[in-house]
Amino acid sequence: MKDIKFAVVGCGKIGTRHAEKLQTVPGAKLVGACDILPERANAIGEKFNVKTYTSIENLLQDTEADYINIVTPSGLHAEHAIQALEARKNVLVEKPMALNEADARRMVEIAKKNNQSLFSVKQNRYNPPIKFAWDLAQSGKLGKPLMAVVNVYWNRTDEYYRSEPWRGTRAFEKSTIYSQSSHFGDLLLMFMGEPKRVFSLMENKTHDIEIDDTAVIAVDFKNGAFGSFNYTMSVAKKNVEGSVALFYEKGSLKIGGEYLNTIEFFNVEDMDSYTLEETPIEANDYGSYRGSASNHQYVFEAIVRKENGLDDDLTRRLVTGEETIPLIRFFDKAVESAAEKKIVDF
Numbered sequence: 001m002k003d004i005k006f007a008v009v010g011c012g013k014i015g016t017r018h019a020e021k022l023q024t025v026p027g028a029k030l031v032g033a034c035d036i037l038p039e040r041a042n043a044i045g046e047k048f049n050v051k052t053y054t055s056i057e058n059l060l061q062d063t064e065a066d067y068i069n070i071v072t073p074s075g076l077h078a079e080h081a082i083q084a085l086e087a088r089k090n091v092l093v094e095k096p097m098a099l100n101e102a103d104a105r106r107m108v109e110i111a112k113k114n115n116q117s118l119f120s121v122k123q124n125r126y127n128p129p130i131k132f133a134w135d136l137a138q139s140g141k142l143g144k145p146l147m148a149v150v151n152v153y154w155n156r157t158d159e160y161y162r163s164e165p166w167r168g169t170r171a172f173e174k175s176t177i178y179s180q181s182s183h184f185g186d187l188l189l190m191f192m193g194e195p196k197r198v199f200s201l202m203e204n205k206t207h208d209i210e211i212d213d214t215a216v217i218a219v220d221f222k223n224g225a226f227g228s229f230n231y232t233m234s235v236a237k238k239n240v241e242g243s244v245a246l247f248y249e250k251g252s253l254k255i256g257g258e259y260l261n262t263i264e265f266f267n268v269e270d271m272d273s274y275t276l277e278e279t280p281i282e283a284n285d286y287g288s289y290r291g292s293a294s295n296h297q298y299v300f301e302a303i304v305r306k307e308n309g310l311d312d313d314l315t316r317r318l319v320t321g322e323e324t325i326p327l328i329r330f331f332d333k334a335v336e337s338a339a340e341k342k343i344v345d346f
Contacts, residue, residue: 239258241256
């Protein structure tokens with residue numbers, strides 16, 4: 001199996017996590033780190049003995065990387081991904097892929113034009129409970145989807161938002177739905193399909209930021225299912241949960257825990273029991289706060305396997321840029337609904 005070389009652009013907390021997780025994947029090789037703050041790039045460079053850069057332009061002119069991991073502030077994802085794709089590099093971009101559908105479509109078009117791969121990080125799809133529920137749904141054992149309720153009850157302090165100047169700004173985050181809640185929106189659409197119309201309430205309840213921190217969103221899906229997507233970053237002291245409750249005509253499941261790591265309710269026709277894959281998962285833990293599951297190694301492993309011509313369970317869970325467009329459209333429409341205080345059609 002040939003090695004696949006990666007370079008990380010953006011060496012903050014998630015970029016550092018990318019660099020660390022790449023070390024655990026056979027066939028994945030970190031060859032570069034880039035950040036406009038030299039000390040951040042150098043920290044990764046020194047730890048993993050890789051070349052460092054302070055501009056994406058310099059990295060793209062010099063690097064031997066096969067894939068560029070875009071882990072910069074959210075509002076720069078589209079710009080940096082497009083630069084890498086135009087340089088004939090494959091791209092793996094962190095959530096959100098873009099802050100609007102037009103940018104997402106442009107990224108996909110440029111990837112196709114240059115015959116490059118474009119993938120979006122959706123590591124929660126590799127959580128054992130999510131994999132189990134999705135495989136059940138795909139097999140037809142759950143029948144027709146009826147409703148999903150997705151809840152994200154997290155604690156993010158003002159200190160968290162002040163720790164990076166771009167956090168909580170309209171220019172670089174636009175709304176919490178694109179940033180903190182992005183992975184949960186992905187799972188809502190993954191299980192229920194494409195939306196038909198949406199109604200949203202979004203407000204900033206407790207934080208000194210430019211964007212919302214709390215939302216209640218009702219979704220009507222094209223297949224007739226309903227969805228409820230609720231999030232707040234204003235939970236006191238610590239995270240309460242991230243959960244996905246699924247209601248199908250032949251069964252119901254609730255996936256919960258702090259980071260979608262447990263099945264809290266299970267009732268499916270003709271299934272008295274179930275067995276989950278014994279794969280340890282952990283939260284992205286940054287000391288003062290915790291995030292989603294830290295499953296990036298499975299995304300990296302899937303890319304290595306796909307680039308080596310393999311087609312298996314890991315590679316089939318990769319999410320392409322094109323497959324991410326409906327999610328960005330959903331976010332755009334939800335924000336539009338809240339701003340205009342009306343139901344918005346797709």
